[in-house]
Amino acid sequence: MQTATTATTATKKRRKEMGEVIHRIGRSPMAVAGLVILAVIFFLAIFADVIAPVHYAKQNLMHAFEPPSAQFWLGTDEFGRDILSRIIYGARISLMVGFISVGIAMCVGGVLGAVAGYYGGRTDNLIMRAMDILLSIPSILLAIAIAASLGPGLFNLMIAVGIAAIPQYARIVRGSVLSIRGQEFVEAARAVGSSDARIIFKHILPNCMAPIIVQGTLGVATAILVAAGLSFIGLGTQPPIPEWGAMLSGGRSYIRDYPYMTLFPGIAIMLTILALNFVGDGLRDALDPKLKR
Amino acid sequence: MANDRLLLDIQDLSIHYEVEDGTVRAVEGLDLRLGYGETLGFVGETGAGKTTTALGIMRLVPSPPGRVVKGEIIFEGEDLLKKSEAEMRSVRGGKIAMIFQDPMTSLNPVITVDRQIAEMVALHQDVNEKEALERAVEMLALVGIRPERAKDYPHQFSGGMKQRVVIAIALACDPALLIADEPTTALDVTIQAQVLELMKDLKRKLKTSMIMITHDLGIVAETCDKVAIMYAGRVVEYAEKRHLFLNPVHPYTQGLFNSLPDLDEDQEELKTIPGLMPDPTNLPSGCPFHPRCGHAGPQCATESPAMVEVEPGHLVACPVRGRKGDKP
Numbered sequence: 001m002q003t004a005t006t007a008t009t010a011t012k013k014r015r016k017e018m019g020e021v022i023h024r025i026g027r028s029p030m031a032v033a034g035l036v037i038l039a040v041i042f043f044l045a046i047f048a049d050v051i052a053p054v055h056y057a058k059q060n061l062m063h064a065f066e067p068p069s070a071q072f073w074l075g076t077d078e079f080g081r082d083i084l085s086r087i088i089y090g091a092r093i094s095l096m097v098g099f100i101s102v103g104i105a106m107c108v109g110g111v112l113g114a115v116a117g118y119y120g121g122r123t124d125n126l127i128m129r130a131m132d133i134l135l136s137i138p139s140i141l142l143a144i145a146i147a148a149s150l151g152p153g154l155f156n157l158m159i160a161v162g163i164a165a166i167p168q169y170a171r172i173v174r175g176s177v178l179s180i181r182g183q184e185f186v187e188a189a190r191a192v193g194s195s196d197a198r199i200i201f202k203h204i205l206p207n208c209m210a211p212i213i214v215q216g217t218l219g220v221a222t223a224i225l226v227a228a229g230l231s232f233i234g235l236g237t238q239p240p241i242p243e244w245g246a247m248l249s250g251g252r253s254y255i256r257d258y259p260y261m262t263l264f265p266g267i268a269i270m271l272t273i274l275a276l277n278f279v280g281d282g283l284r285d286a287l288d289p290k291l292k293r
Numbered sequence: 294m295a296n297d298r299l300l301l302d303i304q305d306l307s308i309h310y311e312v313e314d315g316t317v318r319a320v321e322g323l324d325l326r327l328g329y330g331e332t333l334g335f336v337g338e339t340g341a342g343k344t345t346t347a348l349g350i351m352r353l354v355p356s357p358p359g360r361v362v363k364g365e366i367i368f369e370g371e372d373l374l375k376k377s378e379a380e381m382r383s384v385r386g387g388k389i390a391m392i393f394q395d396p397m398t399s400l401n402p403v404i405t406v407d408r409q410i411a412e413m414v415a416l417h418q419d420v421n422e423k424e425a426l427e428r429a430v431e432m433l434a435l436v437g438i439r440p441e442r443a444k445d446y447p448h449q450f451s452g453g454m455k456q457r458v459v460i461a462i463a464l465a466c467d468p469a470l471l472i473a474d475e476p477t478t479a480l481d482v483t484i485q486a487q488v489l490e491l492m493k494d495l496k497r498k499l500k501t502s503m504i505m506i507t508h509d510l511g512i513v514a515e516t517c518d519k520v521a522i523m524y525a526g527r528v529v530e531y532a533e534k535r536h537l538f539l540n541p542v543h544p545y546t547q548g549l550f551n552s553l554p555d556l557d558e559d560q561e562e563l564k565t566i567p568g569l570m571p572d573p574t575n576l577p578s579g580c581p582f583h584p585r586c587g588h589a590g591p592q593c594a595t596e597s598p599a600m601v602e603v604e605p606g607h608l609v610a611c612p613v614r615g616r617k618g619d620k621p
Contacts, residue, residue, distance in 0.1 A: 184399040191385055192412070193416050203401050203404075207401070
């Protein structure tokens with residue numbers, strides 16, 4: 001009985017805190033709009049098989065280059081493939097590329113940044129100078145170089161985009177770790193016999209989640225954009241996989257006569273990135289304790 | 294020179310910080326002894342090296358710039374300075390626990406208090422998570438926190454409650470030695486009294502030895518058996534509490550007692566010891582207190598004072614007042 005009440009009050013309290021963050025996001029109309037758009041895109045991506053009118057690779061040369069109509073809502077491309085279906089399937093690819101490459105960057109960059117910030121001194125210098133070298137190369141150029149050396153393909157695309165984003169996360173995590181490292185609870189953790197790894201992963205990193213989450217959300221948008229750019233120049237996904245950037249690139253030669261072939265994938269990219277940026281900004285405001293009330 | 298009756302025996306310990314302006318001699322040739330079950334009050338001004346000594350015992354002196362230059366820290370018959378880092382990890386928390394000054398910042402803000410206690414238990418005892426959490430709730434009950442607060446986060450507690458949690462963490466593995474670094478400085482007086490009462494009580498129950506670092510002689514009078522007065526990195530006087538309070542011998546100790554305001558007198562100003570703490574990068578030669586000392590003779594500037602027993606168990610490091618056979 002006693003433990004049951006304990007558990008319920010605890011969950012209630014935790015729910016209340018989560019609720020507070022959600023409430024604060026809810027007060028920003030832009031963040032809500034972003035969340036709604038993202039939810040729709042996620043829904044489309046997950047249920048693409050059911051929602052899309054036809055399969056993304058289904059060619060229908062009889063209907064090539066058709067403008068938007070009742071049958072093909074967003075028109076067809078040079079092989080008569082339904083652009084709407086391709087955009088819906090493309091959501092899968094873009095979101096996957098975005099989240100997985102950010103995941104790679106976050107894990108590697110996060111660990112590097114945490115180690116650099118925690119140990120300081122020569123370790124810090126070594127890691128951060130390496131990151132500086134990576135940062136001194138424009139990230140799109142770096143991604144192009146990596147993608148070119150790994151060869152085209154979806155998997156290599158994610159790795160390339162991920163590696164190019166590592167330095168940003170390393171820097172952010174290092175900064176947060178530096179601000180947390182000096183706090184007394186870290187020393188207290190050391191005084192109870194915790195190992196360095198335990199202190200970094202259990203005590204320090206959970207305390208710097210807020211900036212990482214915000215950067216991650218914004219980073220997904222950048223990653224999608226970079227991936228689209230790489231696909232556009234032919235280093236990303238290979239046909240017939242309907243990546244949005246690849247679709248843009250495919251429609252490029254017909255842009256004068258059939259602008260909708262590039263217009264609609266472009267809008268899809270723009271909407272997704274806009275939504276992610278809105279959510280990222282909203283999260284930053286909601287997680288920033290200084291802006292409370 | 295290990296002594297079986299002693300829990301902790303520190304011999305000639307020196308800890309230096311090497312910084313740009315020179316070497317800060319934070320602890321210099323310190324000797325200290327602590328028996329089983331005793332409480333030692335460790336008194337001195339800010340910068341006297343109290344906390345550095347405590348961190349030295351835990352082997353947590355930040356390095357660089359800190360460095361243990363020489364000495365021995367014999368704990369339960371073994372020299373802590375010779376242990377490997379892995380061995381030290383099991384000593385920390387398991388055998389020697391530490392309570393930090395500020396309870397507001399010594400708890401991790403994103404972990405519930407029961408998990409923080411359980412972490413300590415899981416690190417040092419062979420228990421599963423559920424048992425560790427049960428132990429955590431027991432410990433909370435021991436320091437007077439109701440079990441339904443176990444799943445709360447630190448920010449949901451008041452300062453005094455947080456310090457209770459910190460005490461619960463420190464005592465969770467039944468350490469032989471508890472080092473409390475100014476455990477009540479950040480608390481207001483009524484809470485101070487409660488926390489001190491609690492610590493005394495638990496110490497008696499768990500038979501833990503304790504080093505109480507403080508600059509409040511009132512706390513010493515309240516809680517300790519023995520007192521070590523520290524000045525500029527060394528112990529200048531070490532005695533049973535009664536002896537020290539009834540007849541302080543070292544001029545610095547006397548100065549400390551004189552600076553306490555008198556209840557019966559109408560004092561306009563507090564009495565102080567003239568001068569300032571010496572610059573730790575440039576300590577005076579001989580006895581570090583001699584430039585401020587009213588009793589200083591010519592030998593004080595040259596002769597580094599050794600600890601002399603002026604009465605049984607009462608040691609003083611003063612070349613003028615601490616001569617053998619001199620009745621204070």
